[in-house]
Amino acid sequence: MMNGEQVKKKKLLMFAHYYHPDVASTGQILKELAEGMLHAIDITVICVVPSYTGKVATEYKTKMFYKEEFNGVKIIRIRVPEFSKSNKISRIKNILVYFFGAMIATFKVGKIDYVYSISQPPILGGLIGVLGKCIKSAKYIYNIQDFNPEQTTAVGYSKNKLILNSMMWFDKFSCKCADKVIVVGRDMIETLKDRFKGKNVPNHVFINNWIDEKEIYPLPADNEKVVAFKKKYGLENKFIFMYSGNIGLYYDLENLMRVIKRFxxxxxxxxxxxxxxxxxxxxxxxxxxxxxxxxxxIPYQDKADLIYSLNVGDVHWVVNAKGILGISVPSKLYGVMAAGKPVLGVLEKGSEARLIIEETGCGHVTEPGDYEGVEEIINRYIDLRNVSTIRNDSTLEDMGRQGRKYLVKSLTKEVSVKKYIKEIESCGRS
Structure with a gap:
């Protein structure tokens, strides 16, 4: 009976760009999604060899493609050139090699019922899915983690109108070709509708990203590894404001450093x-x-050690640059909530992350660009820490507990993966 059931499983081809063991947040999300869906759907992933840092390990430098299997998920890895994150040309070369390699790799898998891709790399992630749909005659699910060129425009990465207009045309084309578009924030639904002026909006649904609440959870301050982490980096007896994640373009961190200077x-x-x-x-x-x-x-922490570093922070930054409303959702919020820590949010009103923080009461939030407001919130947290020390006040801990409680109820891997399976299977047979 079991063999018969396995034969009936639909087959899904996932274009992931980065995948385990790379530490990119999307790669970790897609690993958990793929493994979570295995009981219902057979999964093959096409991704690059481990290279998120820009370097490629020696064992991945001899062939163009590497076939592997990890936790039941079949993987085809593409060798890509090394790159520097500060060098645009080397990054573009790396991405293009992945794109064309992914097309070749698509012919290496058999019959496919569903093709799934995400919006990474920008624009090309969607086009990979469209081409995969055509090559495999499959239903296409396009998961938009970040809208581009909207994100590119918001942070001023490019102001070339020809490039930006071309990017918009291609990504709208990917949306039109998709049998279902999945966005990760309520505010992102409005962005999708705005793209199409409310007419002929592609079939779409909203599903939150998540974190595995069984892997990240609150630890006592005297936990051996939490104490060891603090000792290693000289953090004993300090009140720690922590930023954990990609130190990249979309977070206005250079201006926030000027606020930090005041302290x-x-x-x-x-x-x-x-x-x-x-x-x-x-x-x-x-x-x-x-x-x-x-x-x-502090360097990137291995996923197995993330629980300790997150628990070291007393307050965690969750920030986006101005203009990211409806474009992206900072997934680091879920890790902070899972660890039961209060949030210092710098997020636009109506954004998904801010809505969650306000609905749960797990932190204080101000608008991007409101640097006086950021300073005020830092001082507010310092005051709460002082009150906590003097009067044994639990306000900080209560904020963290409220976030954790909401996450366990509504933002778990199990909740979101069930939604993904339902939405993918509702696309029907190809």
């Missing part, structure tokens, strides 16, 4: 940045130039 003489306060990204070196240079001794940069 440079607060010796018992630390601002810790955990991760890598394209603006990290600029932040390091600013720290050194301004003599910000209470600003610390």
């Amino acid at each position: 440079k003489n607060e010796k018992d306060i630390v601002f810790a940045f955990v991760g890598e990204g394209s603006v990290r070196e600029k932040l390091v240079m600013y720290k050194e130039k301004q003599g910000l001794e209470n600003v610390l940069f």
